[in-house]
Amino acid sequence: MISNKLVQARLILSALVISGAMVFSGNAAAECKLESTKDGSPLAIKVTDTDSAEAKEFLETCVNPYTKAYAKDPSLIKPGGKKLFGYNGCSGCHGGKLEGIMAPSLSKFGGQGAFDTKWVYAKNATDKGMFETIAGGTPGASGGTMFIWHNQLPDHTGDGLTTDEILKLIAYIRSEYHGDGEKTWLK
Numbered sequence: 001m002i003s004n005k006l007v008q009a010r011l012i013l014s015a016l017v018i019s020g021a022m023v024f025s026g027n028a029a030a031e032c033k034l035e036s037t038k039d040g041s042p043l044a045i046k047v048t049d050t051d052s053a054e055a056k057e058f059l060e061t062c063v064n065p066y067t068k069a070y071a072k073d074p075s076l077i078k079p080g081g082k083k084l085f086g087y088n089g090c091s092g093c094h095g096g097k098l099e100g101i102m103a104p105s106l107s108k109f110g111g112q113g114a115f116d117t118k119w120v121y122a123k124n125a126t127d128k129g130m131f132e133t134i135a136g137g138t139p140g141a142s143g144g145t146m147f148i149w150h151n152q153l154p155d156h157t158g159d160g161l162t163t164d165e166i167l168k169l170i171a172y173i174r175s176e177y178h179g180d181g182e183k184t185w186l187k
């Protein structure tokens with residue numbers, strides 16, 4: 001009898017472990033699968049203990065919560081993404097007003113090059129696509145390349161950027177968009 005009960009208990013336990021594993025893999029499937037703009041390979045960016053709630057939400061859903069937050073409350077922009085844009089030297093290549101200097105314009109308001117009015121990579125029309133571009137660098141379709149920024153990826157620039165910082169940069173870039181394309185990121 002006792003050994004029967006033990007067997008039963010073991011069966012219940014292993015059933016629990018299996019269902020736990022299924023719940024876990026279910027969560028993993030809901031993760032935002034990021035792909036390098038450079039070569040299409042998976043971008044191995046993980047949630048860390050120090051990640052903000054917004055960063056965790058993005059890595060789970062592919063939605064950047066800052067984009068709508070900045071559109072609703074523009075007072076968040078200056079101390080958030082705008083500050084990071086200057087601090088990390090993005091403005092040195094893309095211009096202090098995002099007009100494009102030695103890199104494509106990010107406001108898409110019209111400038112010297114073909115890529116000053118449209119995205120170099122069409123995927124940059126989504127926040128997921130733009131995250132992949134900034135995090136993992138680019139192959140150079142506009143004539144120049146952009147390097148890797150995410151601090152979890154090998155060969156990143158300087159100290160690199162966190163998931164949260166890249167999301168704030170994207171929200172700032174969205175707030176400066178003056179092109180004639182649809183603002184799909186606000187939907």
Ligand code: HEC
Nearest residue numbers: 089090093103119120121124138139140141142144145146
């Ligand atoms: C050394 C110059 C340089 C710096 C610094 C730089 N970029 Fe770039 N960036 C480029 C170039 C060049 C491209 C075009 C890449 C290509 O064609 O593959 C680009 C492309 C981009 C794009 C895609 C533009 C489009 O039209 O699709 C985004 C978004 C972007 N950069 C954001 C940033 C952010 C944010 C920073 C700061 C963290 C930054 N860049 C810093 C040179 C730079």
